Amino acid sequence: MIGERVNLLGLPRKELEAFVAERLGAKPFRARQLMKWIYRRRAADFSAMSDLAQDFRTQLADAAKIAVPEIVTEQISSDGTRKWMLRMDEVQGIETVYIPEPGRGTLCISSQVGCAMDCSFCATAQQGFNRNLSVAEIVGQVWLAHRELTEARADGRTITNIVFMGMGEPLANYRNVVPAMRIFMDDLGYDLSRRRVTLSTSGLVPQIYKLAEECNVALAVSLHAPNDALRNELVPINRKHPIAELLAACWHYIDKQNGRSVTFEYVMLDGINDRPEHARELARLMRGRPAKLNLIPFNAFAGTRYRCSPAATIVRFRDILNEHGLIATMRRTRGDDIDAACGQLAGRVKDRTLVRLGAKLTGSRMPAEVQ
Ligand code: SAH
Numbered sequence: 001m002i003g004e005r006v007n008l009l010g011l012p013r014k015e016l017e018a019f020v021a022e023r024l025g026a027k028p029f030r031a032r033q034l035m036k037w038i039y040r041r042r043a044a045d046f047s048a049m050s051d052l053a054q055d056f057r058t059q060l061a062d063a064a065k066i067a068v069p070e071i072v073t074e075q076i077s078s079d080g081t082r083k084w085m086l087r088m089d090e091v092q093g094i095e096t097v098y099i100p101e102p103g104r105g106t107l108c109i110s111s112q113v114g115c116a117m118d119c120s121f122c123a124t125a126q127q128g129f130n131r132n133l134s135v136a137e138i139v140g141q142v143w144l145a146h147r148e149l150t151e152a153r154a155d156g157r158t159i160t161n162i163v164f165m166g167m168g169e170p171l172a173n174y175r176n177v178v179p180a181m182r183i184f185m186d187d188l189g190y191d192l193s194r195r196r197v198t199l200s201t202s203g204l205v206p207q208i209y210k211l212a213e214e215c216n217v218a219l220a221v222s223l224h225a226p227n228d229a230l231r232n233e234l235v236p237i238n239r240k241h242p243i244a245e246l247l248a249a250c251w252h253y254i255d256k257q258n259g260r261s262v263t264f265e266y267v268m269l270d271g272i273n274d275r276p277e278h279a280r281e282l283a284r285l286m287r288g289r290p291a292k293l294n295l296i297p298f299n300a301f302a303g304t305r306y307r308c309s310p311a312a313t314i315v316r317f318r319d320i321l322n323e324h325g326l327i328a329t330m331r332r333t334r335g336d337d338i339d340a341a342c343g344q345l346a347g348r349v350k351d352r353t354l355v356r357l358g359a360k361l362t363g364s365r366m367p368a369e370v371q
Contacts, residue, residue, distance in 0.1 A: 005065040008038060009143065010135035012179050013186055024059050035188035038066055042147045068140040074148070081335030084148070085347065086141065088113055092130060093348040094167055096141040097340045098149065098159075105149070106161040109141045111177050112168025114349035117202045118236050118357035119222070121267055122343045123301040124167045128351025132173040138180035141166075142190060159190065163198040165220070167345050170199050171207035178215050185217075194218065200265065205241040208249040212256040219253055220263040220294070221246065225273050226281035234273070236358035247285065254290045261290040261327075267298050267343070268309035268317065279317045283324035293321055293328035299341040 006019060016031040024030075033052060037043040046052070046060040069086040072093055076082050080100045085093040097108040115122070116129035142162060149158040162184050164170040170177045177199070183189035184197050200220040201208065208219070223243075225231035231238040238246075250262045266282070268274050282293070295318055298308040309317070314330060321328035333341050 005063060007067045007136050008034060008064050009066050009068060010139040010180060010183060012182050013188065019064070023063050024056070026056065030056070032188055034060075035186070039143070039183070039189045042143065042150070044068060067136060068143050069137055071144060071148075075338040075340070077335040077338045077340060079334055079337075081338065081340050082148075083335060083338050083340040083345075084141075084144065086137075086144070088137070091348060092350055094133065094137075094141075095340075095345040095347045096145060096166060097335060097345070098145055099334050104160045105158050106163060107142060107145050107159045108163050108165045109138065110166035110168050110345070110347070111138060111164055111170040111173045113347070114351065115168050116172065116353055116357055117169045119202060119224075120234055120236075120358070121224075121269060121298060121304065121306050123304075123339075123346045124343070126301075126303065127346055127349035129353045130349050130351065132176060133168070135176045135179045135183075138176060139183050142184065146190075160192075161196045161198070162190070162192060163200060163220075165198070165200045165342065167347055169202055169204065171201045171204040171211070174207050174210065178211070181215055181217055195260075198263075202235050202237050203241055203246045204237065205245050205249045208246075208253055212249075212253045216257050216259075218263070219250065219259070220265055221250060222267075223264040223282075224267050226278050226285060230273060230278075234269075236356075236361050239361040243285070247289075250291075251289060259290070261292050263292045263294050265294050265296055267296045268314050269298050270307040270309045270313070272306065274309040274313050274317055276316065276320055279320035280324070283321055283326055286326055287324065291326065293318075293326055294331055295328060296331045296342055297333050299333060299336055299344050301339070301344050301346070 017028040020026040020030045037049045043049055044066045046057045049057060072085040072087045074084050082098040084096045087093055092113055094110040094113055099106045112132050113130040114127045115124045118125050146159055181197055184192050185194060194216045195218055198218040198220050202222045224234050228242045231243060254262060295314055298306055318328045318330060335341055
């Protein structure tokens, strides 16, 4: 055998077909059989693939592998939420969270080791950024969760939804996130409908336009503020792509994709973005648009200067939005006893960013591309 064994986990169907044809001289239907084994039956070993000829299995073992990340720790919350830390190398780890609900199970996955977006209220941002996850590392989170949950969940409904709301900015890792999403939606992969795969972004406008052309999934946008002055402070990428540009990209996405609506996430920060006039400003931005608001109670973490808005303030904020004809819901916090709630995922990251994005975007020179 010459060269390294190819990891089949995360190879899109076309590439897997090309691999079995070119490297192994086999028919395309072998690729389909392999996909069923890898994703549906959770096989990580070619020797278990009993309907493949012995010779073919030997050939596969020489040329290929199914390499999944390793679980370092598992924590289970009193509400049933599970969090896994997955090993990336000797020191670094990323986190994946499973949120069970009656009749549904949401897996919240990471797209990067850390994050470079530098949002001031997010625990991941404090860790800095190290690198993008590969397609195999993204799909591997689903593979592992599926394996762990099949044993744990009696009703058989393990993963019904996948959301990119773990560590990282998925659109800054576009190249690997899009093929992973294709596997989530492939009928030989995880066979999820496009409404059950959600990409959440802090607002990388050019990539939203690109996604509109290439891949059809539900879009969530971390808005968090109704005007640029405030959003510049909370979500620094806003200094590069302000709200008007971001919203134009969102409406384009919905048009292009025949989608229903964009979900705007809005973290409730006491005394910062939670006043009635903020709600009214938000309502003006969204009026008549295909938008839903999701109000997220702020989840605290060590060293943060923010506090969550009181429950009555959040309810009032929601009511104002509703009175203006907007659909606004409140996200229930899950898994906070194991630091698995939104914005609490820290993992273990060796920071390689020399300057924080917020500081960079304040300076006179704008970086050509912000990763
Ligand atoms: N980078 C992507 C996805 C990751 S975060 C994005 O920005 O959308 C998923 C959601 O949790 C985002 O809306 C994020 O803004 C929110 N979030 C981050 N920190 C939080 C915190 N401490 N409390 C509540 N929500 C938080």
